[in-house]
Amino acid sequence: MTDLPTSTEKKLGLVIDLDTCVGCHACVISCKGWNTENYGAPLSDQRPYGEEPMGTFLNRVHSYEVKPEGGAAQTVHFPKSCLHCENAPCVTVCPTGASYKRKEDGIVLVNESSCIGCGLCAWACPYGARELDQAEGVMKKCTLCVDRIYNENLPEVDRVPACVRTCPAGARHFGDFADPESNVSKLTAERGGMDLMPELNTAPVNKYLPPRLKDSWDDESVLAPFLEPVAEETQGFMGWLDKQLSRLPGDVKQTEGAE
Amino acid sequence: MHPAASVIVFTTLSGAGFGMLAWLGIDSTPSTGWGAFGYYFVAFALAVGGLLSSTFHLGHPERAMKAFTQWRTSWLSREGVCAVLALTVMGLYAAGLIFLGEALSILGWIGAILSLGTVYTTSMIYAQLATIPRWNTPLTSLLYLTFAIAGGALLTGKVTIALVLLVAASFVQVIWWKKGDTAFADRGTNLGTATGLGDRGEVRSLAHPHTSPNYLMREFIYTVGRKHVQKLRVISLTLMAAVPVVLLALFGANHFIALIAVLSHIAGVATSRWLFFAEAEHTVGIYYGMR
Amino acid sequence: MTFQQPKIDTSPKVSDEIRKTTCYMCACRCGINVHMKDGKVAYIEGNRDHPVNQGVLCAKGSAGIMQVNAPSRLKAPMKRVGPRGSGEFEEISWEEALDMAVARLKPLRDNAPEKLAFFTGRDQSQSFTGFWAQNFGTPNFAAHGGFCSVNMAAGGIYTMGGAFWEFGQPDWDRAKLFMIFGVAEDHDSNPIKMGIGKIKGRGGKVIGVNPVRSGYNAVADEWVGITPGTDGLFILSLVHELMKAGKIDLEYLAQFTNAPGLIDPETGLLLRNADDKVMVVDSVTGDLVPFDQKGARPNLGATYKADGKTYTTVMAKMAEKYLDPQYAPENVAEKTGVSAKKIKTIAAELARVAFEESFTLDHAWTDFRGDKHDKMIGRPVAMHAMRGISAHSNGFQTCRALHVLQIVLGTVEVPGGFRFKPPYPKPIEQHPKPHGKVSKSAPLDGPHLGFTRGPEDLMLKEDGSPIRIDKAFTWENPMSSHGLMHMVISNAHAGDPYKIDTLFMYMANMSWNSSMNTRGVIEMLTDKDENGDYVIPYLIYSDAYSSEMVAYADLILPDTTYLERHDCISLLDRPICEADAAADAIRWPVIEPDRDVRGFQSTLIHLANRLGMQGFVNEDGSAKWKDYADYIVNHERKPGIGPLAGFRGKDGDKVGRGEVNPDQLDRYIENGGFFVEHIPEGADYYKPWNSAYQDWAVGMGIYDAPSPYLFQLYSEPMRKFQRAAEGHGDRQPPENLRERVKYVMDPLPFWYEPFEDTAVDLDEYPIHALTQRPMAMYHSWGTQNAWLRQLHGTNPLYLPTKLWEKYGFKEGDWAKVTSTHGTITVPVALQEALNDNTVWTWNAIGKRKGAWALDKDAPEAKQGFLLNHLIHELLPAKGDGLRVANSDPITGQAAWFDLRVKIEKADAPAGEQSQPAFPEIKSPVGQGPDHLEWKVGK
C-alpha cells in the first residue's frame, strides 16, 4: 500500500560511522551475497566477465575528498543504502502498491510480485538507493535484512543485517531509533548523527556519524607542547645520561584494576 | 535523465491525443459519422499509442493492471485511472457521434475534463519529483497542458486558436527552460548536503563505488548532447510553434499544409520532450560528482 | 482505506547445513561459515568463534562463492602444444601429467638436484613445500617473501625476535595512540580494521604515515603525508626528540634490551662470557655480570676497562648517534616533507601518551632473572607498519629504526603496546640458519631458509660463487632470509650463477603482476638459444585459475579451489595466532571438485612417492602418506610435534606436543575448523622475558627450552658482516660490494637514500610512483571474481593537485609515464589528499587479454594497467658498468616503491587501450557467461 503509515511502532535503521569506515566494501559484498540467496529475486549481474560489467547491488561505497579551508584534504569513504525514510517519496509514487513502509518497524520494502518495474520509485528516491534488476525487471532495494533480523533459524546474535554483521571496522550499527535508549539513538545523540539532504524532507531513519575533527596538529594557531631537552647540549652524553638516570625508576600515573 | 524513447513517445503522443480529445469533447458543433470517426481515430491512436508505448519500459507489463490501484497516493496510478476514464467517456461520446449522430454534450465535457486531467496527472508524475528540481514546479503542468491544448487545437483544425496557443506554449516553454536552468542550484542540494560534510569544506567525488556505469548512472546521469542544448531548444521551438504558425498564417488551413504543420509540431514537441529528459538532472548524480 | 501490507516470511530457512573452514581469499585466513543448500555453497559469512576475524568478513571473503564458481578455473592437467605464451594446451590425464613430471625430475634428482628450482609464491603451506624441496635435495627453494616484505619480517626478527606483519599485533584493547606506517591493507586485514575500530570507538587517536590518504589513512586523525623512502629519517628524528627530552623508558632499556651491553671498541662486538652471554655492568654492585644473572640491574651508562680497552654501552653509542643534530626535526623536514613542528608535536604526543597515560595491570609475573613483579606497566602507544617502509632499498634499516623507536618508548610486549603472537617471540638463536649442501638422490642438509649470524653462514661455494640460483645469502644480500623469488627467472635465463633445467612454480603469477619488468620476464620465459631450445628448458606450474602465468608453462598441474581441498595453517608456518593465544586451523573439502583437479600438496606427495624421496617413503619404498590430509595428521617434525597443535594424542586431549591422533581432522572440523589455546594470565605480556610464558611455550612445542633474550638495538650479526667488509676474517665481500656492505651494515639503524634516487637523474625523474592494494581485491585473482571486479575493474593513476595543475590535466585525460626502464600510457585522476610529489595506482588490476576467462575488452584488460612495466629488477648501470639488483642490500627485498618517474600529458591511445598492450593469449578455459543470476536454493 503506498500510503505511508502514520506512525510505526519501531524505527529500525542503521547508523553509519564515517569516522571509522575504511572503505573496504565488505558490507557491499556481504549484502550482495545474502540478498542474492535470500529475499526476492537474486541480484543479477550483466556481463559479469565482460566489458562494462553491471550488476544489482543494494549497498554501495563512494569515496569523497573534503578540502577544508587551508587544511590538508581528507578522504571520506561513504557507504550508502536505503535510509528507510519516514517520509519516503519512493513509496507514495508507486502505482502498484509494491513499495511500502512496514508499520511495525518502518522498513521500506518492495513486494516483488506486485512490482511492474516502472522505475518511478527509483526516480523519486533522492539517494540512489533503488536499483531495477535487469534480469528480473523488478525494483530491488535494501530490505534492512528483514529476513535476518527476525529470523528464528539464526542464532540471536546473528539477527542483524548482513552488512552490520560483517563490517570489520565496526562502522555500521543497527537498532531502533524509536527507542531513545537504543545503541543507535545514543550514538546519534552523542556524535551528532546527520541526515542526508535534509532539505528534501524525506526524514531518513538512517543516520551518519560525521568524521571527528582531523589534522589538529597542522593548525598553526595551536601551540604544541613540545618536549623540553633534559640537558643542555654542552654537557654532552654524560650529562644527558646523568639527568636521564636520575629519573629512574617509575613514572606510573594511573593504575588499571585487576581483570 | 536517460531520454528513453518510450517515455518521449508516450508523453508526446498521448499529450497530443488527449489535447485533441479535450477539444473534441467541448466542440459545440461536432462532426458526426465518418468525419467524427476520422478525428477520434487519430485522437485515440495518439492517446492509446502513447500509453502503450509507456508500458514498453516496464519490467513486468503483464502486471500493468496493478498500476490502477494506488490512485490515492500515486500520480502514475491516477494517470492510469484518469486515462481509462477519459478514454471510456470519450469513447462513449464518440460512439454517440459516430454511430448515433448524437452529441451527448455533457459526456463530451466530462470527457474533455478527464482528458485534460490525464495530461495533468502525467505532468504531475514529473512535477512531483523533488529529486529533479528542473521538473519539480507547477510550471511543468502548465507546460504539459499548454502543449496538449495547443497540439489538440492544431490537430482539430482550430487554426486561430492554435496560432494563439502555439505562441503561448512557446512562452511557457521558454520560461520553463529559464527557470529550469537554475532550479538545481536554487534547490541548494549539493555534495555538501548529500554527504553532510559540506560544513567542513569543499566535497569532491574521489572514486565511484563501481567499475562501470550501473542502473543508476545509466538512468539518471545523462550528459550526452549537453553541448547542443541551445541549438536543440531553437530547433524544438521552431518545429513546435514557429513552423506551424508561419505555415498556417501564410497558407491557411489546407490539408497538406495542416499535415506538415502537425508533423512539425509533433517533432518539435518530441524534441522538447527529449530535452525535458536529457536536461533533467537527478540528485543521484551528485553522489557521483556528476549531474 | 486502512493501511495494509503484505505478509512476508521473516524466518526463512537459511541453509541445510553450515560447514566451517578457513578463508583463502587472502592470507589473513579468517574462519568462515559456509552455508550449504542442496550440497552447494549458498552463502559465506564469518565465523564468530574464530580467533582471527570473530565473525566479520571482508569483501573478498564474502565473494568466495564467485571464486569457487569462477569460469577461469582450470579443469584438468594440461600439456603445452603451441609455443610458450600462446596459451595452446591439450588436456591430459593425471597419470600422464605425473609421468611427464617424474621423467623430468628423476634424472635431476639423481645427478644434479640443484637443476630444479622450486619456488612457491604466496604459499600457505611453506613448511610442507619446504620439506618437499629439502627432501628433493635442491638448494633452490623459497616462497614469495623476498619480493614481498622480508625487510619487515627480518627487520623485526633480527631486532626483537618477532615482527609486525602477521607475527604480532597492537594491544587493540588497551592502546590509546596508534601509529601506522605505510599500510594499505596488509595480511592482517580484518584484525587491523577491527582494531582501528576499537581504538577509535574508545576515542583513541590514530596517526597515519603514508604518502596516500586512503583506507586506514583516511580514518587516521592525523595524517603524515610523508615523502616516500624517508620514513627512516622521520622515525630517527622522533627518536632524537625523545632521547633529547629524556622521554625514553630507561628501566625497560636496561632490563630487556642490549642497550647496557658493552661494545668492544676494537671489534665492535659485544663483550660476552665463555657461555656466549652478553655481559653488562650491574649498577648495584658495579660488577661485570652476564645479562641474565639473577637480580642483576644492568647499568646503561657504564664503562668498563679491560686489556687496555674502554668498553662503552650500546646506550652510549645510541646517544652519540641519535642526539646528533642531523636528526633534528629542522634538519629532516625538507627531505621527509614533514614540518619540524609536526615532528615535534608527534614526539611530544608519543611521550605524553606513553608516559603520562601509562597504567598498570595487576598481573603478577616473574622475569627471567627471577625478579618478581606484582604489576605490569602499560604504555598505551602501539605501532604497525608494512610494505610502505619495507619495500624500499633502505627498508631493512627503516624497519629496524621503527623498532628502536618502539623499544626506547618501552612499548613492545607491554600492555597497550605492540605484542607478539605465538610462535613469536623467538630470538634469532631459535631460528634455523640457511642450508645448501647438495648430495645426489638425497635430501639437502637442512632447511633452505634461515637467519645468517655472520659471513660464515652465507650460501657461497668454495669459489665464492652463490649456491642458490636466486643468489640469496650472498654479499649482495647477506641476510636474505626469505630468498629472492623475483631474481629466479632472470638469473635462470642468464645462467648466472649457473644454468638450471626445470623451474617448478606454484601460485605465483610471475609473467605478470608479481614480477618487475613484466615484458622482460615474458621474453626470458620465451627466449630460445641457438639450437632453438628454450633458454629456461622446462617449466612446471600449478595454478587453480587461468592466470597470465599458465600460458608460459610446459606442464600444468591444476589445483582445486580453497573449498575443495585439505590445507593446514600450521604453527610451523605463518601463524594465525592472537597475542593471547596460539591457534592453528585447517581447510577441508566442504565441496568436492567437479573437475579433474587435485590439491597441489597432494600432487607433491604423489610426485615424491614416485620419485622415492626420503622423508616421503618408508625403507621399503612404500608411501608414508597417500595425500596431504594423511600427511597433516601423521607427519611428525619432531616426536610429538606435527603440523597441527590441537587435539593431539590418542584421545585428542593433548595440546602442542602429543602423539598422532588419527581423528585429528574430524576434531578440527567439529571445533569449527580451528584450534585455540589461550596463554594464561600473567604469561600474556613481557613474553620474551616472562618465565611463565617461556614455560608455556615449551609445553606447546614452540621452544625446546626456555629462551629468554634481549632486544637487539645493536645488531651483532650486522656488525659481523660490516667487520668482514672492513677486512677482517677469511670470508670477504667482492671488491665491488665492499664499500656498500661496510656502509649499509651499520649495527645501529640509520637512514640512507633509496638506491634509485642515487642512480637516476632526479631532475629528469622527479616523481615517486607507488601502488596500493585495494581492500576488496587480492592481487591478480580478484578481478576474475564477478562481484569484486564490479568494485575495482580499473585503476587510474592518481595525481596530487600540484602535479595535476602543473601539467594541466582534466578529468578523463591520459598520461605518459616514463621511468629509466620503460613507458606506460594510462588514464589519470586527481587525488588531493596525496603527497605533492607522488602518484599511485591500485596494484594488479590490469590484466592480459585472454587471461582469467575475461572478455578481451574487459576494463581490466583495456584501461587497467600494471606499474610493473616501469620497474626493473636491476638498477641502471653505474660508472663501473655493473647493474646491481633493485633490492635492499641487506635482505634482497625488492624495492618496488623506490620507483621514480616523469609524467607528460598524452592523447588517449586508440580504443582507450592503456599501453603497453600485449597480444591476446588463447584462453585454455574459454570465456565466462554473459549474465549471472546466482541463487542456489531456488
Ligand SMILES: Nc1nc2c(c(=O)[nH]1)N[C@H]1C(S)=C(S)[C@@H](COP(=O)(O)OP(=O)(O)OC[C@H]3O[C@@H](n4cnc5c(=O)[nH]c(N)nc54)[C@H](O)[C@@H]3O)O[C@H]1N2
Ligand atoms: N607493482 C607492484 N607489484 C607487486 C607488488 C606491489 O606492491 N606493486 N607487490 C608484490 C607482492 S608483495 C606480492 S606478494 C606479489 C603477489 O603476486 P603473486 O604472487 O603473483 O600473487 P597473485 O596474483 O595472488 O597470484 C598468484 C597466482 O596464484 C594463483 N592461485 C590463486 N589461488 C590458488 C590456489 O588455490 N592454488 C593455486 N595453485 N594457485 C592459486 C592465482 O591464480 C595466481 O595466478 O606481487 C608483487 N608485485
Ligand SMILES: Nc1nc2c(c(=O)[nH]1)N[C@H]1C(S)=C(S)[C@@H](COP(=O)(O)OP(=O)(O)OC[C@H]3O[C@@H](n4cnc5c(=O)[nH]c(N)nc54)[C@H](O)[C@@H]3O)O[C@H]1N2
Ligand atoms: N586486500 C588485499 N589484502 C592483501 C593483499 C592484496 O593483494 N589485497 N596482499 C597481501 C600481501 S602479499 C601483502 S605483501 C600485504 C601488503 O600490505 P601493505 O603493506 O598494506 O601493501 P601495499 O598495498 O603495498 O601498501 C603499501 C602502502 O605503503 C604506502 N607507501 C609507499 N611508500 C611509502 C613510504 O615510503 N612511506 C610510507 N610511510 N608509506 C609508503 C603506500 O601508499 C601504501 O599505502 O597485503 C596482503 N593483503
Ligand code: SF4
Ligand atoms: S564494511 Fe564497514 S568499513 Fe567496510 S566499507 Fe562497509 S561500512 Fe565501511
Ligand code: SF4
Ligand atoms: S532512501 Fe530512497 S528508497 Fe529508501 S526510503 Fe528513502 S527514498 Fe525510499
Ligand code: SF4
Ligand atoms: S518499480 Fe515497482 S516498486 Fe517501483 S514504483 Fe514501479 S511498481 Fe512500484
Ligand code: SF4
Ligand atoms: S541491511 Fe541488509 S539489505 Fe540493507 S544494505 Fe545491509 S545487508 Fe544490504
Ligand code: SF4
Ligand atoms: S581478510 Fe578477507 S579474504 Fe582474507 S582471509 Fe579474511 S575474509 Fe578471507
Ligand SMILES: [Mo]
Ligand atoms: Mo606480498
